[in-house]
Amino acid sequence: MILSAIVSVYDAERFLRGCLDDLLQQTMAKDIEIIVVDAASPGREGEIVREYDGIRYIRAPQREPLYASWNRGIRAATGTYVTTANADDRHRRDGLERLVAALERDRDAALAYADVAVTMRENANFDEVAPAVTCRWPDFDRRRLFRAAYIGPQPVWRRALHERYGWFDESFAAAGDYEFWLRLAVHERFVHIAEPLGLYLASPQSIEHRNPALIWSESEAARERYWRPEWGARPRPGGVFLRPDFGAVGRELLRGRAGPLRELAAHARMLVKGRRR
Numbered sequence: 001m002i003l004s005a006i007v008s009v010y011d012a013e014r015f016l017r018g019c020l021d022d023l024l025q026q027t028m029a030k031d032i033e034i035i036v037v038d039a040a041s042p043g044r045e046g047e048i049v050r051e052y053d054g055i056r057y058i059r060a061p062q063r064e065p066l067y068a069s070w071n072r073g074i075r076a077a078t079g080t081y082v083t084t085a086n087a088d089d090r091h092r093r094d095g096l097e098r099l100v101a102a103l104e105r106d107r108d109a110a111l112a113y114a115d116v117a118v119t120m121r122e123n124a125n126f127d128e129v130a131p132a133v134t135c136r137w138p139d140f141d142r143r144r145l146f147r148a149a150y151i152g153p154q155p156v157w158r159r160a161l162h163e164r165y166g167w168f169d170e171s172f173a174a175a176g177d178y179e180f181w182l183r184l185a186v187h188e189r190f191v192h193i194a195e196p197l198g199l200y201l202a203s204p205q206s207i208e209h210r211n212p213a214l215i216w217s218e219s220e221a222a223r224e225r226y227w228r229p230e231w232g233a234r235p236r237p238g239g240v241f242l243r244p245d246f247g248a249v250g251r252e253l254l255r256g257r258a259g260p261l262r263e264l265a266a267h268a269r270m271l272v273k274g275r276r277r
Contacts (some may be wrong), residue, residue, distance in 0.1 A: 001033035003100055003156065004079030008069040010033060011044035012087040016244040018123045019087045020052055028097040033079050067168035067176040074162060083156045084177075090202045091154065092126045095197035099156040102191050110188035111157035111181070113137065114197035124198045135200075140190040146223050147235050149178040151190070154198040161188070175218035182226040 005023055009016060016036075023034050036049050038059040049057045058072060060149055074082055081100055085091075092098075094175045102112040104258065117131035137150045144150070184190075220237065227234045 002031040003028065003080045003081045003083060003096060004033045004035060004074070004077030004159065005083050005085045005096070006041070006070055006073035006077065007034065007036045007087060008039065008064070008066060008073065008092060009045045009083045009087050010039040010041045011043055013045055013048065015087040015123060016045055016048045018090070018125075019085060020049070020055065022090045022125070023085060023090075023096075024052070025093060026091060026096050028100065032096065035073045035076055035110065037073040038117070039066075039069045040219070045231075047107065065170060065173060067172060068170045068226045070176075071167040071170065072258045074159065074167070077159060077160060081156050082159045084156060086153060086201075087201045088122065089153055090124065090126050090199040092199075095126075095154070096156065098193060098197055102193055103156065103158065106187060106191050109191040110161055110184055111151070111155050111190045113155040113190060114193040115151045116154065116196055116198045116200045117196045117204045118200050118202050120202050124199065124201075129199065131196075131199070132202070134196050135193065136194070137192060139192045140185075143231070143235055144184065145185050146227060147237050149181065149219065151177075151181050152198070153200050155181075155190075157184075172218050174215045174220075175222060178219055179222035182222050188225050201255045224266075 006051075007016075007019060007023075020034065020036075023029065023032060025031060033056070034054075035056045035058065036045070037047050038057065038132060040060050040063045046057060049055050053062055055190055056076065060072065064072075068237060070084055081103060082098065083099070092128065100115060103109055115134060115136050116128075117126070118133045119129050119131055121129055135152070137152060161184060165180075169179050170176070181190075222234060223234065223237065249275040
């Protein structure tokens, strides 16, 4: 297999079929290894996976944090490349193929990421929904990455990087992926595809919504850990440098629905990625 897609689930029963169908309908589906890591969910995720042929299913012996599940899946992976597929996010049909192709062309790049469309509609497919907003990420710049986690929720990276740089830090509860991207960025280069290849669900149940203070504190700890004094003064985190494109749904929200608008604006300013669980 070329690409291993790690699907970490806990209480994700209502999203899982759509997630697996999305991966199986990718243009490179025959070259995708799907690994579902069940963090001892009380739901029927295991039964759902068994409805499909060829999907690997790993159930943790007890409830475990998100990054422990990601590490468990990546250790079991056989692909040259790895991605994490959030159960409630979706991809453009050629999205994963485009990301893998970017790394195949650029052998010196460690990770590929693309712009992302944002929806508030559960289980929507990429082609059937008008996104509320599209986040246009900047091209890779390590100084800018220390301001905000602009890699987005659906990057693809080389599995061999874990042999050199280690695994996701399981002491992090919410910003462990950002910590790993910063760890890589000290020495490695990323490549950006400047078009939306994925669909992100702006869910109030995601970790960044449930505990934004934790996101901030963990992100700051990661920035302090990896910034090099020889680079000069560390840039201040935050700042609106992303380019959000509001679609028809987003423009409707701008006309008066303040609550959903605040939620979308937060994602447009700093989408720290979809951490479900």
